[in-house]
Amino acid sequence: MADDFTGATDLATNWVARGVRTSVTLGVPTERELAGLADMDAVVVALKSRTAPVAEAVGESVAALAALRRLGCERIYDKYCSTFDSTPRGNIGPVADALTAELGTGTAVVVPSFPATGRTVYRGHLFVGDQLLGESPMRHHPLTPMTDSHLVRLLSPQTRHPVRAVGLDVVRGDPRALRAALDTSAGEGPGYVVVDAIDNDDLTRIAAATAHHPLVTGGSGLALGLPSRGAPATGAMPVVPGHRAVLAGSASAATRAQIEAALPALPARRLDLAALRADPAAEIAGLTDWARTHWADEPGRPVLVYAVGSLTDIERHPPEGLRPAAELVEDALADCAVAFAGAGARQFVVAGGETSGSVVRALGVRRLELGPALAPGVSWTHGSAPDGASYNLALKSGNFGGPSLFTGAWGELR
Numbered sequence: 488m489a490d491d492f493t494g495a496t497d498l499a500t501n502w503v504a505r506g507v508r509t510s511v512t513l514g515v516p517t518e519r520e521l522a523g524l525a526d527m528d529a530v531v532v533a534l535k536s537r538t539a540p541v542a543e544a545v546g547e548s549v550a551a552l553a554a555l556r557r558l559g560c561e562r563i564y565d566k567y568c569s570t571f572d573s574t575p576r577g578n579i580g581p582v583a584d585a586l587t588a589e590l591g592t593g594t595a596v597v598v599p600s601f602p603a604t605g606r607t608v609y610r611g612h613l614f615v616g617d618q619l620l621g622e623s624p625m626r627h628h629p630l631t632p633m634t635d636s637h638l639v640r641l642l643s644p645q646t647r648h649p650v651r652a653v654g655l656d657v658v659r660g661d662p663r664a665l666r667a668a669l670d671t672s673a674g675e676g677p678g679y680v681v682v683d684a685i686d687n688d689d690l691t692r693i694a695a696a697t698a699h700h701p702l703v704t705g706g707s708g709l710a711l712g713l714p715s716r717g718a719p720a721t722g723a724m725p726v727v728p729g730h731r732a733v734l735a736g737s738a739s740a741a742t743r744a745q746i747e748a749a750l751p752a753l754p755a756r757r758l759d760l761a762a763l764r765a766d767p768a769a770e771i772a773g774l775t776d777w778a779r780t781h782w783a784d785e786p787g788r789p790v791l792v793y794a795v796g797s798l799t800d801i802e803r804h805p806p807e808g809l810r811p812a813a814e815l816v817e818d819a820l821a822d823c824a825v826a827f828a829g830a831g832a833r834q835f836v837v838a839g840g841e842t843s844g845s846v847v848r849a850l851g852v853r854r855l856e857l858g859p860a861l862a863p864g865v866s867w868t869h870g871s872a873p874d875g876a877s878y879n880l881a882l883k884s885g886n887f888g889g890p891s892l893f894t895g896a897w898g899e900l901r
């Protein structure tokens with residue numbers, strides 16, 4: 488299970504790359520939906536629980552676990568952000584505590600490392616590229632600003648269980664010693680072990696040492712440590728003809744670079760918070776008319792609607808008595824998606840995990856199958872809504888992908 492929608496397609500991208508047939512369900516699958524998943528090797532349940540109230544996040548995660556167990560899943564992967572997005576209250580710790588209790592497990596590993604995207608862990612410190620997490624642009628995140636980098640320190644206040652660390656020397660040493668270090672010792676109850684990993688070989692060692700663990704936790708990188716089952720498990724993804732749009736609610740550094748690179752090439756509009764507060768329906772109608780005009784002029788050319796071009800666009804506190812910007816933007820982009828779909832848009836790149844959750848829920852899509860990969864942790868997907876409309880959706884984590892992703896992604900839809 489994944490705590491946001493981009494995280495879900497990120498994990499699925501890595502499983503599919505290892506030849507594991509994987510579907511993503513958007514929300515906890517119903518009994519009927521479960522029946523359609525029986526022949527998959529893996530299922531990722533995408534939740535929107537990263538910044539939800541703790542009790543809600545725990546409740547949804549336990550419901551997702553119950554559904555996965557009904558499906559016969561024997562091993563559970565608790566996927567959170569490779570930048571450990573959370574606060575001292577959660578939700579990484581409380582969710583992991585609940586899963587540990589439900590599964591009756593002892594020690595669970597904590598592995599945010601995803602070297603292909605620059606996330607590495609050394610001596611318990613999480614790095615984003617060359618920077619410590621707490622010194623990286625993640626310190627500016629509108630919802631979960633990360634100002635510390637030490638994973639034991641970050642997780643400890645969030646859990647009732649002990650947190651210890653295992654260093655790179657152990658990861659690269661005798662495999663039996665690694666396995667012993669990651670297993671629950673006699674008399675030890677539930678707890679967490681933060682494991683160093685700075686390259687994919689480290690992840691392979693950790694995956695082998697935890698192959699018998701019923702629960703692992705981390706970013707998606709650990710999935711790349713699985714033994715490959717052969718060719719990537721993507722079938723021929725249907726390409727849905729229709730207009731194209733990029734909807735970017737993320738304020739992350741990679742998204743801002745993608746917006747900057749796209750501005751000279753794509754018709755673009757930045758959301759106007761004041762206008763949205765004054766009359767959201769009129770603002771969405773205006774954006775839809777604008778998009779329609781561009782699609783009529785140049786069919787095939789995507790339009791870009793974005794929230795944050797530079798850090799100064801972030802509104803940390805709403806003016807007295809008004810709705811927070813995060814809610815306003817998520818609702819606006821979800822409404823744009825629905826209105827754009829009504830105007831014939833079928834191909835969307837959505838930037839940001841929370842944003843993707845809002846957009847995909849609004850479109851009503853409940854299940855995604857993966858298509859071509861666009862960057863580490865980012866793939867095109869295909870999904871259908873109950874009204875019969877189908878979409879190609881690329882749910883892009885705020886911090887993933889190169890600068891040309893918003894302009895270059897479309898070439899993969901052939």
Ligand SMILES: Nc1ncnc2c1ncn2[C@@H]1O[C@H](COP(=O)(O)OP(=O)(O)O)[C@@H](O)[C@H]1O
Pocket residue numbers: 628629630736737738739742794795800801802803812813814815816817838839840841842843883884885886
């Ligand atoms: N101008 C803004 N001020 C404050 N918050 C914003 C603004 N624009 C967007 N947001 C919010 O920031 C959050 C970004 O989170 P998310 O979509 O998960 O992106 P990321 O993947 O970069 O974390 C969303 O809730 C979005 O609505």
Ligand SMILES: O=C(O)[C@@H](O)C(=O)COP(=O)(O)O
Pocket residue numbers: 491493494495497498567568569570706707739839840841864883884885886
């Ligand atoms: O693990 C990751 O970094 C991503 O899969 C992820 O969770 C991204 O979250 P957002 O940046 O909020 O999209």
